[in-house]
Amino acid sequence: MSETGTITPEIQIKKLTEDLEVETERVLKLYAAYELQEKEIVDFKAEVEVLEKEIVEREIEKESLEALLTEKDARIRELEMRASKSGKQVEHLEPELQKMEERFAREKDRLGKIFSIAEELDNDLRLAVIELNTRDEWYMDHMSLFEDLNKAIKRRYEMVETAVEAERQSQHMGRAIAERMDEMVEARAAEMTIEEAADVSATEVENMDVSDTPSEENEEDEWTWSESVLVGVMEKNGITDRDAFVEFAKSYDMDGNKYLKGSELGAAAADFVAKDAPAEEAVAEEPAEEASSDSKEPEVTWRTSGDTSGDQ
Numbered sequence: 449m450s451e452t453g454t455i456t457p458e459i460q461i462k463k464l465t466e467d468l469e470v471e472t473e474r475v476l477k478l479y480a481a482y483e484l485q486e487k488e489i490v491d492f493k494a495e496v497e498v499l500e501k502e503i504v505e506r507e508i509e510k511e512s513l514e515a516l517l518t519e520k521d522a523r524i525r526e527l528e529m530r531a532s533k534s535g536k537q538v539e540h541l542e543p544e545l546q547k548m549e550e551r552f553a554r555e556k557d558r559l560g561k562i563f564s565i566a567e568e569l570d571n572d573l574r575l576a577v578i579e580l581n582t583r584d585e586w587y588m589d590h591m592s593l594f595e596d597l598n599k600a601i602k603r604r605y606e607m608v609e610t611a612v613e614a615e616r617q618s619q620h621m622g623r624a625i626a627e628r629m630d631e632m633v634e635a636r637a638a639e640m641t642i643e644e645a646a647d648v649s650a651t652e653v654e655n656m657d658v659s660d661t662p663s664e665e666n667e668e669d670e671w672t673w674s675e676s677v678l679v680g681v682m683e684k685n686g687i688t689d690r691d692a693f694v695e696f697a698k699s700y701d702m703d704g705n706k707y708l709k710g711s712e713l714g715a716a717a718a719d720f721v722a723k724d725a726p727a728e729e730a731v732a733e734e735p736a737e738e739a740s741s742d743s744k745e746p747e748v749t750w751r752t753s754g755d756t757s758g759d760q
Contacts, residue, residue: 671698673708681710685717696720 587594671694678694687693697708697716708716 671706671708673713674710677710678708678713681713681717685721687717687720693717693720 673694678690682688682690682693693716694708697713697720700712700716700719701708702712
């Protein structure tokens, strides 16, 4: 008998079963190893992706760092250029700095002087404020007097305006009456015959009064002035010839109203004295100085209570 002939089917089945178990175990091990390898491959792929992303990020960081380094180098070069320029400017500006320091010292001294002057002005201002407060207090204490004086002045101007208005109305009435008389005369003359008109004119010539004709005396009487002002001006300027001075002053009536005001008399007196100054200079100085204190009072009297005709 051969060897195969001695192997029974049972033994063979058992052997095959054992081989199957062994192979099954191997297959399971291989499958487990395959699954493990597959998991490792998946992990490796994920790790590769992460590493690729990191590589890309590192490249981006590298490029950004290179750009920053380039920009930094440019800034460093620019700063170096500025530093060199600043050094050159400092070299050129050092003399100017010395000049500015000298100017600063001078301006500082001037400022000190100005400050001292400002302090003095401040003190003066305080004194002025005190004086103004004192003046205001005095004004408040005497305000009633000024109000009464203002009322009196207003009353005087009202009286002057009333007098002027009355004079205007009187002149208007006079002109109206004169026009009415002229109309009546013209109407009467139209009714009269030529012979009656001649008789009337002859009668009027015969009955005319001599005093109605204008004379030099009447013309002179029309000139008016304030006697107190005239005396004060003559005393102040040392004028003794009253008539000559009055005749001389008539040419100084600037407004042509035949009323010699104080300003017109003063101007006439100055020219009148200057005309005779070479002959009477030594004699005219002493009376003018003695009369200077007395001439103020008549002028104030004339200003406060002068003639109404001068104001008109």
